[in-house]
């Protein structure tokens with residue numbers, strides 16, 4: 001009976017996870033990385049997140065919004081209140097109306113969402129040939145998540161393989177489903193200055209920004225996994241107690 | 255349950271209430287001393303587990319509803335607000351999101367348990383039908399719930415599924431408009447789906463109550479499938495099964511929690527983390543995993559059913575009723591039956607080939623002159639064109655899908671074999687396990703794009719074969735087995751079976 005039960009549970013698990021592995025069509029197999037946040041006890045690497053945020057701020061934010069993330073959230077990256085205030089006040093926000101009924105401009109506050117580069121999707125599309133997607137959730141919205149982002153950023157090809165022609169404004173990428181996208185390679189070696197001596201290479205940039213985007217999409221991952229371990233341990237002990245109790249109660253049953 | 259018959263309680267408060275409304279007496283009778291067969295295995299845990307999951311879904315759902323906004327401009331962001339800014343919101347949402355999957359896992363195991371051990375047979379038919387009704391309501395609830403977060407799959411899943419209703423002749427368009435509150439999936443759809451998604455779980459709760467009421471009238475089935483004959487066959491529900499159910503539930507919860515805390519998004523689709531956009535169609539629209547087998551059945555019918563095909567099918571159905579369902583044919587002689595079989599088969603083949611010819615690559619036809627001639631001849635027959643087919647491929651798919659769920663409702667009258675448990679029915683066991691395998695294969699087919707293939711075999715054929723087996727199992731195999739299957743000898747009683755098993759175990763030691 002226990003054997004059958006074990007069998008059943010294996011079945012449930014494999015069926016559950018197997019079914020979830022939907023095929024990702026179009027692109028080449030992703031470059032798999034080992035991330036600090038992999039595994040049941042994985043955590044984010046704060047230094048990498050800060051570098052990743054720097055990349056986003058200096059490069060990606062020229063085209064991509066991150067509307068679901070607020071400056072106050074940067075506390076999780078290890079910035080203190082003062083630093084966050086300073087980051088936010090570099091941006092200008094339209095606010096109002098004030099008591100005279102006028103709209104006015106003011107510097108950003110920690111309670112503001114990340115400043116979007118464009119007023120609306122139409123403007124964004126007009127400037128880029130396509131709408132650069134909001135990056136708040138991109139790491140959850142693409143199969144492979146951070147592996148996909150890393151592969152995409154490092155997977156550009158200046159010239160498409162023979163037999164393919166690109167229209168103006170199109171670029172070839174090994175990992176984009178369909179291989180063609182409207183984003184030019186955004187990163188190259190030495191483009192962003194790191195103050196902590198980390199190598200300033202394309203690979204390193206891509207790795208850092210992928211980690212930052214994973215954090216942005218899943219800011220509670222560390223708390224979630226920590227809670228999970230406690231919950232599972234509790235259930236394990238509780239189930240053990242119940243099993244012993246069951247044995248005891250059933251001892252005189254037959 | 256007149257209050258005159260009850261035993262007084264020691265506790266004065268309990269006694270005060272019970273003498274006015276004997277609720278404690280009822281609980282005591284139904285959950286305390288309620289006699290349950292003593293040989294349940296762990297498959298009998300899943301009813302209690304499903305009940306627990308329903309309570310979990312209602313509890314977390316109500317909290318979600320406090321923060322959720324049912325408006326197409328705000329729904330997606332309000333769910334993300336729950337994930338990011340509501341205290342513990344991510345936990346509540348992940349419990350609810352994965353809870354739907356684990357509710358279905360529990361209920362699927364519960365249903366297949368019932369089929370394996372013949373729990374749907376007399377006297378438990380009504381109990382079974384109520385269960386099938388719960389399953390149907392769950393499907394509707396989960397389908398509408400998946401639309402609420404207003405991601406890409408929410409929108410496009412709803413568009414595809416409600417689109418199938420338009421296949422129903424005359425009223426289909428109106429049904430779709432009524433479901434959607436308009437002509438496409440938009441704000442009125444979201445608001446009515448939210449209202450219904452809030453309502454239906456409570457309807458399910460009510461049907462679960464009836465389900466358990468019916469159970470407590472007939473008593474539980476058991477792995478041997480034989481009736482209990484007296485107190486030596488049973489144990490009081492408490493403490494024996496309360497403790498066993500709790501243990502089983504905890505193991506189930508452990509697996510459930512592994513998903514909630516360590517891979518909360520793995521059962522969902524990444525596209526649902528992109529806000530719904532009516533202008534961008536996802537490359538590959540798939541429903542939630544628990545619908546995939548039925549989705550595969552829906553897509554398996556890729557051919558139109560013209561008049562020839564339908565008449566042939568009716569012939570076949572009459573034959574099944576006359577020669578398989580009835581012990582003795584009433585209206586047809588054996589020779590008439592053979593004639594009908596030949597004519598029916600011929601009509602089905604004619605109709606099917608004629609319809610297929612219209613979809614075949616014409617180039618392929620040109621190289622095979624003979625085949626082209628056959629196709630030409632077939633197509634010149636009246637009523638052969640796709641437009642003239644009373645049942646289009648789309649309608650056929652919808653009928654097959656609803657039919658596949660309907661099979662559950664009529665199952666007690668398709669399998670009338672007096673022996674319940676598959677343990678004593680070797681053939682039934684074989685065909686049943688094959689059904690489970692086919693169901694999983696259909697699930698796989700449903701998860702793939704319609705034009706995919708496996709080892710060179712186009713998956714539509716696999717889907718069609720699975721669908722054929724599914725209906726064949728219910729409509730032909732079960733009635734046949736009911737009449738002809740020889741069973742292994744049944745044990746004298748539950749008590750004796752349990753005893754002899756213990757003796758065997760002790761002999762081994």
Ligand code: HEM
Nearest residue numbers: 311312315316318319322351354395396399400402403455
């Ligand atoms: C039979 C029980 C139930 C089932 C099977 C079910 C299923 C679902 C599913 C599959 C989702 C989509 C999850 C996602 O992808 O985010 C969902 C969302 C939701 N459900 Fe339920 N649900 C049930 C009961 C309830 C109840 C009783 C309520 C409210 C009283 C409720 C309120 C909500 C809300 C507000 C959402 C949107 C938030 C979100 O998507 O996370 N649900 N439900």
